[in-house]
Amino acid sequence: DRVNMTGLCLLICGLLGIGLGTVRSQQTASVTWDQSSNKFSLHKGVVQDYVAMGAFRNEINSTGWSYLNVSTVQKFPNEVQAYAAGIVEGYLTRELIDLTWQNTVKGYCEKPYNKYCTDLRDFLQKNMDWVNAQKDREGDYWGMVRAFMVQVEGLEAGYKSQQAGEIHGASGKLDPFGMYFLQVSGDVEDLEEALGKKDAKRVRGSGSCSALIKLLPGNKDLYVSHDTWNTYQSMIRVLKKYNFPYQMKKGGTIPGHTMTFSSYPGTLMSGDDYYLISSGLVSLETTIGNSNPALWSSVTPTNSVMEGIRTMVSNYLARDGTSWAQLFIPYNSGTYNNQWMVVDYKQFVPGSANMTKLLHIVEQIPGMMAADDKTDLILKQSYWPSYNIPYFPIIFNKSGGNENVRKYGDWFSYNGSPRARIFKRDNTKVTDLKSMMSLMRYNDFTHDPLSRCNCTPPYSGENSISARCDLNPANGTYPFGALGHRSHGGTDMKVTTLYSISLIQLTNSAMFRAMQFVAISGPTYDQFAPFQWSTSDFKDNTPHMGHPDTFKFDPVVFDGTTDFKPFQK
Incomplete structure (x- = not known):
């Protein structure tokens, strides 16, 4: 069942006495494995004979990023490495996982499921069942697929572990709407259309x-x-x-x-x-x-x-x-x-x-x-x-x-779109790393003629290398949604x-x-x-x-x- 993410986040943050997004010192954790019982143990810090260890630092307030390093030891079987790696990551990043869930997933397909959500859950479950049925096929391809799925299961186990201790081995079962859902968010955007979701969230031209x-x-x-x-x-x-x-x-x-x-x-x-x-x-x-x-x-x-x-x-x-x-x-x-x-x-x-x-x-x-x-x-x-x-x-x-x-003009063409034309015009300005970064951060849409559109006002923050759609006036008029005002x-x-x-x-x-x-x-x-x-x-x-x-x-x-x-x- 899906974890109560909001309550969990408040509990964690309250127990640790920290605010959301607070800068903290580096955290480390490691996982060991008892082969005889197939039990895993999560440890704070790095212990001897670990299968996986991780280091994490949250500096989102100071640099905009958090940083994670996870490594495993080759002498252990691949799936043991993968499961332990997932545990470490889930445990170390559990607070940020919770925040991400609140910001990007909460409210999407919650019970009772409507028809689309039922269809989506069934589709993802059938796909996982088919993938899991291939686990005994020969070759490295399916071995890596299996390692990934086991890592997701470890991620969920580590996320749910509020403190160091023993964790059961992988069961081969995942909830399509649990941690696995975070792995398929890009796929779900297309599945909305494939499954006929009435209010599919894709914005035309986005x-x-x-x-x-x-x-x-x-x-x-x-x-x-x-x-x-x-x-x-x-x-x-x-x-x-x-x-x-x-x-x-x-x-x-x-x-x-x-x-x-x-x-x-x-x-x-x-x-x-x-x-x-x-x-x-x-x-x-x-x-x-x-x-x-x-x-x-x-x-x-x-x-x-x-x-x-x-x-x-x-x-x-x-x-x-x-x-x-x-x-x-x-x-x-x-x-x-x-x-x-x-x-x-x-x-x-x-x-x-x-x-x-x-x-x-x-x-x-x-x-x-x-x-x-x-x-x-x-x-x-x-x-x-x-x-x-x-x-x-x-x-x-x-x-x-x-x-x-045909419907909307060259904005949708490979050579005539705004970014195609800006890259063609400006790529020759790249002579060093600083100028490369400037081009990739470029957006001067109110002055650049290549950012203009049949809009009111006659330009859009979408029409540049690094979009700023928040700067488009909310009361503007635009021929399709991508050019308008939005959180994007x-x-x-x-x-x-x-x-x-x-x-x-x-x-x-x-x-x-x-x-x-x-x-x-x-x-x-x-x-x-x-x-x-x-x-x-x-x-x-x-x-x-x-x-x-x-x-x-x-x-x-x-x-x-x-x-x-x-x-x-």
Whole structure:
């Protein structure tokens, strides 16, 4: 049964004598395992012979981020590692999980269930049953799927543990509307439409992320950057590092044993998505959605694996962009439909114009995938932009792109949309990390002619690289919902580079090789005032428990530890 999250949060915070979102010192916890009884024990601090240990620090009020590092020990079976890792994370981040639930999930499909919620629960349960039935199939793919599901079960067990002590082993049973629901939030947005929800929450044209992969002049360096676009109530964030040395069936450690990524409390993947992986890959995406209702019939609970699970399996097992795509494409759920970019830093040769296998693109819609190596294109034009519109013509046309252009104009076209034109105009201004960050935080919509629209007033905060829809007048008129006033915009910025640059006071080693990235939390404030809840006209009807009032934070360098490093401008 779903836990009473509000009461639990107040109980925890009251017992610890802290306020919501308060900065605290680092917390650590570890988990041991008794093989004979299959019982796990949760310990405060780090003890000997642990299976998993974690360190956590909440600095949301000072930096806009909390920080989590979870690692496991390879001598234990993969599923034991996964369950213990989930316990540690659930326990250490339980307060923020509660706040996130209150802000983003509470009130969605609560009992008594209406028809849509009954259908959704049945769909998710049938899908989990089908996935669990594959657990005995040979191969590393299903082993990683099983490890993920067990980690979710551990997360729930750790979350419910208010103090150190004994925890039962994994049972193989998950409530679709429990912690598992946080893992499929992106899928659920599409399932609303696939299952015929009458008041589906997707806003027509609503963007969900900007991304830019940029070669510097002379190909001397390669930057990979991503802005999350989301509702402002989602801005309780965690920067995470996982070190899970899972073993492959035929021996050896999985290629993606370690990754750093931006994420959310209770979510065991990025969700943004943005990953730096020990295999030498960076995987990231922007959402492309689906505007063709006829395709939803391809969305079924069997023979499919939810998108986030396929993402993590691909991150764990892929050695290059080709194998990442080969792992991701089977069992297409048709939900959380994205354009994925996979950069292989192992293939980047500074100064070379003859690189191969550097960039792979994968696009998903219900019933269809498209993938290709786009190294030649990025070498030709020096950049790859991504802005929620499919690149591949077959995906664009099949998902209703042409129909959107016919109805609403070039705003929906791949080359004519505002962000496409801004990236084309401004990518040449990127000469160093500072200018890359400026472009990814750019929004001057009241002055930039490329941000104009057939609106009153004649521009929109949606029409830039990092959206600020809160700045659109509430009494404005707009041809479709994405351009209007709402609690939505760019909620962060992340960027990594092959080399650490003098702007960052790190070491002489390569930034990516150290799995480090620069991150800024909150909506952009480069051209406008920072977002502030207390002055917002939607503060009373938009849950934001635990949030700072004002989101004006400096960039930090995340290196996988809980000791953040300021970015030196």
